[in-house]
Amino acid sequence: xxxxxxxxxxxxxxxxxxxxxxxxxxxxxxxxxxxxxxxxxxxxxxxxxxxxxxxxxxxxxxxxxxxxxxxxxxxxxxxxxxxxxxxxxxxxxxxxxxxxxxxxxxxxxxxxxxxxxxxxxxxxxxxxxxxxxxxxxxxxxxxxxxxxxxxxxxxxxxxxxxxxxxxxxxxxxxxxxxxxxxxxxxxxxxxxxxxxxxxxxxxxxxxxxxxxxxxxxxxxxxxxxxxxxxxxxxxxxxxxxxxxxxxxxxxxxxxxxxxxxxxxxxxxxxxxxxxxxxxxxxxxxxxxxxxxxxxxxxxxxxxxxxxxxxxxxxxxxxxxxxxxxxxxxxxxxxxxxxxxxxxxxxxxxxxxxxxxxxxxxxxxxxxxxxxxxxxxxxxxxxxxxxxxxxxxxxxxxxxxxxxxxxxxxxxxxxxxxxxxxxxxxxxxxxxxxxxxxxxxxxxxxxxxxxxxxxxxxxxxxxxxxxxxxxxxxxxxxxxxxxxxxxxxxxxxxxxxxxxxxxxxxxxxxxxxxxxxxxxxxxxxxxxxxxxxxxxxxxxxxxxxxxxxxxxxxxxxxxxxxxxxxxxxxxxxxxxxxxxxxxxxxxxxxxxxxxxxxxxxxxxxxxxxxxxxxxxxxxxxxxxxxxxx
Amino acid sequence: xxxxxxxxxxxxxxxxxxxxxxxxxxxxxxxxxxxxxxxxxxxxxxxxxxxxxxxxxxxxxxxxxxxxxxxxxxxxxxxxxxxxxxxxxxxxxxxxxxxxxxxxxxxxxxxxxxxxxxxxxxxxxxxxxxxxxxxxxxxxxxxxxxxxxxxxxxxxxxxxxxxxxxxxxxxxxxxxxxxxxxxxxxxxxxxxxxxxxxxxxxxxxxxxxxxxxxxxxxxxxxxxxxxxxxxxxxxxxxxxxxxxxxxxxxxxxxxxxxxxxxxxxxxxxxxxxxxxxxxxxxxxxxxxxxxxxxxxxxxxxxxxxx
Numbered sequence: 001x002x003x004x005x006x007x008x009x010x011x012x013x014x015x016x017x018x019x020x021x022x023x024x025x026x027x028x029x030x031x032x033x034x035x036x037x038x039x040x041x042x043x044x045x046x047x048x049x050x051x052x053x054x055x056x057x058x059x060x061x062x063x064x065x066x067x068x069x070x071x072x073x074x075x076x077x078x079x080x081x082x083x084x085x086x087x088x089x090x091x092x093x094x095x096x097x098x099x100x101x102x103x104x105x106x107x108x109x110x111x112x113x114x115x116x117x118x119x120x121x122x123x124x125x126x127x128x129x130x131x132x133x134x135x136x137x138x139x140x141x142x143x144x145x146x147x148x149x150x151x152x153x154x155x156x157x158x159x160x161x162x163x164x165x166x167x168x169x170x171x172x173x174x175x176x177x178x179x180x181x182x183x184x185x186x187x188x189x190x191x192x193x194x195x196x197x198x199x200x201x202x203x204x205x206x207x208x209x210x211x212x213x214x215x216x217x218x219x220x221x222x223x224x225x226x227x228x229x230x231x232x233x234x235x236x237x238x239x240x241x242x243x244x245x246x247x248x249x250x251x252x253x254x255x256x257x258x259x260x261x262x263x264x265x266x267x268x269x270x271x272x273x274x275x276x277x278x279x280x281x282x283x284x285x286x287x288x289x290x291x292x293x294x295x296x297x298x299x300x301x302x303x304x305x306x307x308x309x310x311x312x313x314x315x316x317x318x319x320x321x322x323x324x325x326x327x328x329x330x331x332x333x334x335x336x337x338x339x340x341x342x343x344x345x346x347x348x349x350x351x352x353x354x355x356x357x358x359x360x361x362x363x364x365x366x367x368x369x370x371x372x373x374x375x376x377x378x379x380x381x382x383x384x385x386x387x388x389x390x391x392x393x394x395x396x397x398x399x400x401x402x403x404x405x406x407x408x409x410x411x412x413x414x415x416x417x418x419x420x421x422x423x424x425x426x427x428x429x430x431x432x433x434x435x436x437x438x439x440x441x442x443x444x445x446x447x448x449x450x451x452x453x454x455x456x457x458x459x460x461x462x463x464x465x466x467x468x469x470x471x472x473x474x475x476x477x478x479x480x481x482x483x484x485x486x487x488x489x490x491x492x493x494x495x496x497x498x499x500x501x502x503x504x505x506x507x508x509x510x511x512x513x514x515x516x517x518x519x520x521x522x523x524x525x526x527x528x529x530x531x532x533x534x535x536x537x538x539x540x541x542x543x544x545x546x547x548x549x550x551x552x553x554x555x556x557x558x559x560x561x562x563x564x565x566x567x568x569x570x571x572x573x574x575x576x577x578x579x580x581x582x583x584x585x586x587x588x589x590x591x592x593x594x595x596x597x598x599x600x601x602x603x604x605x606x607x608x609x610x611x612x613x614x615x616x617x618x619x620x621x622x623x624x625x626x627x628x
Numbered sequence: 629x630x631x632x633x634x635x636x637x638x639x640x641x642x643x644x645x646x647x648x649x650x651x652x653x654x655x656x657x658x659x660x661x662x663x664x665x666x667x668x669x670x671x672x673x674x675x676x677x678x679x680x681x682x683x684x685x686x687x688x689x690x691x692x693x694x695x696x697x698x699x700x701x702x703x704x705x706x707x708x709x710x711x712x713x714x715x716x717x718x719x720x721x722x723x724x725x726x727x728x729x730x731x732x733x734x735x736x737x738x739x740x741x742x743x744x745x746x747x748x749x750x751x752x753x754x755x756x757x758x759x760x761x762x763x764x765x766x767x768x769x770x771x772x773x774x775x776x777x778x779x780x781x782x783x784x785x786x787x788x789x790x791x792x793x794x795x796x797x798x799x800x801x802x803x804x805x806x807x808x809x810x811x812x813x814x815x816x817x818x819x820x821x822x823x824x825x826x827x828x829x830x831x832x833x834x835x836x837x838x839x840x841x842x843x844x845x846x847x848x849x850x851x852x853x854x855x856x857x858x859x860x861x862x863x864x865x866x867x868x869x870x871x872x873x874x875x876x877x878x879x880x881x882x883x884x885x886x887x888x889x890x891x892x893x894x895x896x897x898x899x900x901x902x903x904x905x906x907x908x909x910x911x912x913x914x915x916x917x918x919x920x921x922x923x924x925x926x927x928x929x930x931x932x933x934x
Contacts, residue, residue, distance in 0.1 A: 038738065039757040047736065059758050060732060523756070527820070551761050552820040575761045577819065601759045627760060 102193025113185035116150030381406030397425025466494035520548030668879030688920030700741030722764025765816030
């Protein structure tokens with residue numbers, strides 16, 4: 001598809017530096033545009049620039065689905081995991097491939113709207129996937145930073161990259177939109193690198209070994225073990241053995257007495273035996289004085305890698321660090337590059353009581369197999385109430401069967417952008433009668449499958465069917481939803497092309513507790529059927545309502561919303577010509593909880609008016625996007 | 629089996645064009661270099677006497693594009709329907725956005741060179757995906773040269789059109805599509821309250837043809853502002869003066885044709901093709917038809933770009 005001659009910008013023979021545009025977008029977490037379109041889609045990041053130096057909201061840009069804090073403030077937001085490292089900020093990602101493999105030197109990211117969202121750049125060593133020793137691919141972080149509130153002008157984000165000891169043709173960019181005032185938009189990416197390793201001295205010390213000690217500690221003891229084995233073999237053989245016992249058998253290490261630290265502390269030890277099964281676990285210094293609960297609380301402040309490394313210090317802390325109560329909520333998403341089959345296996349003993357688990361983004365390029373997930377779920381799935389698997393490339397129909405077989409208590413399931421799951425697999429979810437929250441955004445779910453799930457999961461409260469373009473008749477789906485799921489609070493129907501006023505009216509009549517409804521880019525909903533008025537009159541608790549790009553939305557709809565929905569916090573009416581300033585002002589005046597109001601591309605509302613309103617209503621963030 | 633299928637296609641094509649025999653075609657397809665297009669373009673807006681160089685690829689309510697991908701050279705024109713001005717809507721926005729999107733589709737290699745009708749259809753769909761609520765309507769005509777096959781594939785919706793000229797004769801042309809006099813087929817996006825009242829044809833109403841071209845053929849693509857004011861003999865006259873396919877000469881000829889069309893369009897006594905057609909429809913008018921004029925001229929050549 002990509003025109004090859006355009007991809008290669010420049011190959012300089014003298015310096016050996018190759019400059020190239022991205023050839024293709026191979027994976028991404030979300031996109032604004034529809035799956036079949038070329039407007040506002042992730043694929044626009046490939047190939048050469050066609051917006052820069054213009055600044056604004058352009059169709060040919062790469063745009064993600066969300067921005068700012070707004071989706072996190074909506075009723076459907078997920079509860080944040082404890083122990084998530086503060087440094088892990090990524091919310092979205094995009095993976096891009098290049099024609100030539102290079103040792104990366106520098107990357108240029110053309111940001112043409114709301115810049116400052118790139119927080120991490122990674123490179124993939126795909127050739128390691130054929131390595132018979134490790135048998136796995138390696139992702140290496142080449143740059144990390146914080147989101148900025150950058151000035152609103154287009155820019156080339158130039159970043160020098162940490163050197164790698166491998167050549168790469170696959171780059172991953174991770175984004176955090178929290179500070180973005182509106183959708184961030186990207187034009188293209190240029191990668192500069194050499195075909196040969198640049199400097200042998202540097203290269204031996206590069207990669208993860210260079211990073212600060214704590215963050216370099218790997219997520220799983222298994223991987224830690226891999227590394228330790230190499231370093232330690234000649235120096236501290238006992239440490240190595242210790243590690244082995246932790247990860248492979250899950251039993252406490254027997255060698256703590258030989259650790260120098262323990263011997264010293266022994267002198268100040270009291271004879272109190274804290275734990276019955278720890279007859280040999282004395283000699284832990286002041287830690288023996290602490291009640292177990294206190295130790296547990298203290299450990300609660302550690303992130304997962306720290307917990308894993310602490311487990312290798314002494315047997316008392318090992319016992320506490322391996323306590324399943326420390327793992328009732330486990331977020332593995334920040335460590336997605338490190339989570340392998342082995343890592344999952346090593347977690348079995350610790351995750352016996354796990355209730356919330358995030359495997360989002362994990363399993364890229366074959367790091368996780370369904371087999372290890374089956375082993376994990378058969379041991380740890382019974383208490384699981386919440387499972388996030390967004391963008392898991394390994395997730396297929398078999399995965400869903402494993403989940404349905406083992407996790408009968410599941411209340412929350414996130415399958416966002418899992419592009420392999422189909423109707424056969426999704427039918428399994430009908431067995432999860434307790435499901436309350438289900439995210440199917442950008443999956444290949446079709447009508448029979450989702451109908452089966454709706455009929456049996458009648459407790460559903462939050463459902464995301466955004467960009468599910470295999471569903472051919474949304475009216476039937478929504479009518480079924482209205483019939484069975486009366487407790488529905490949040491429904492995302494973003495880009496549901498086929499929903500009409502029939503479906504919406506059924507929903508409004510039955511699901512009166514709705515707090516959040518996204519009807520963005522649903523072109524078949526016509527205002528002249530009064531469906532929006534009916535919605536506002538029946539669902540008075542609405543906090544978030546998106547009517548994005550519905551060209552028919554008009555003043556009487558806004559008047560109905562203003563008069564009936566006093567709790568409204570977020571409203572989006574982008575792209576309608578029918579709305580006048582009077583009705584818009586009424587919304588601002590009557591909805592006292594309003595925080596965000598998107599009136600972009602509304603022909604009847606000019607920028608000057610919006611600026612005046614911004615002064616009059618400082619509590620409301622009024623959005624007015626533009627295309628220069 | 630494959631060769632039978634291939635023959636079938638050639639026969640079908642020969643049938644459609646009524647020009648070539650199956651044999652000639654088969655011989656050529658193996659022997660020759662791929663062709664490409666050398667293009668020139670010029671035009672006028674009816675409201676201004678000089679070309680609007682500041683707005684790339686538009687002349688008044690007309691828009692056009694010239695683009696290529698790795699297998700095809702594609703040119704296209706679109707003519708916005710001026711009636712939208714009465715609704716306070718800029719009639720040039722729609723055709724301009726349509727052509728911009730077509731150009732993007734081609735440049736990004738998202739099209740098949742054999743199906744220009746799909747370019748129109750996909751681009752029309754993309755217009756509805758824009759955040760900006762675009763309103764308006766437009767005709768569209770696209771010619772795609774599939775270099776390897778040395779064949780042009782065309783799609784036409786409305787009263788824009790093209791001619792293929794070989795040795796001073798028109799060997800292939802588009803069919804004009806009109807609902808009734810001066811009301812061409814058109815793609816449209818209507819405001820919500822007027823849906824159903826506004827004439828709007830589906831992109832798949834486009835008339836599609838294919839035609840085998842030869843070295844030296846000239847393709848003339850234009851909006852109705854051209855064809856309503858300049859008759860075919862005059863056009864052939866200009867094209868016959870084009871001796872080679874150097875880009876500056878193609879460009880100059882395009883300019884000459886456009887200037888002639890503009891001059892005639894303001895001539896009150898000239899019996900223009902438009903006036904003749906009007907008389908046929910029982911309307912007595914005379915003179916040229918002041919309109920936006922767009923001319924895209926393309927020479928078919930196997931020579932590398934100069």
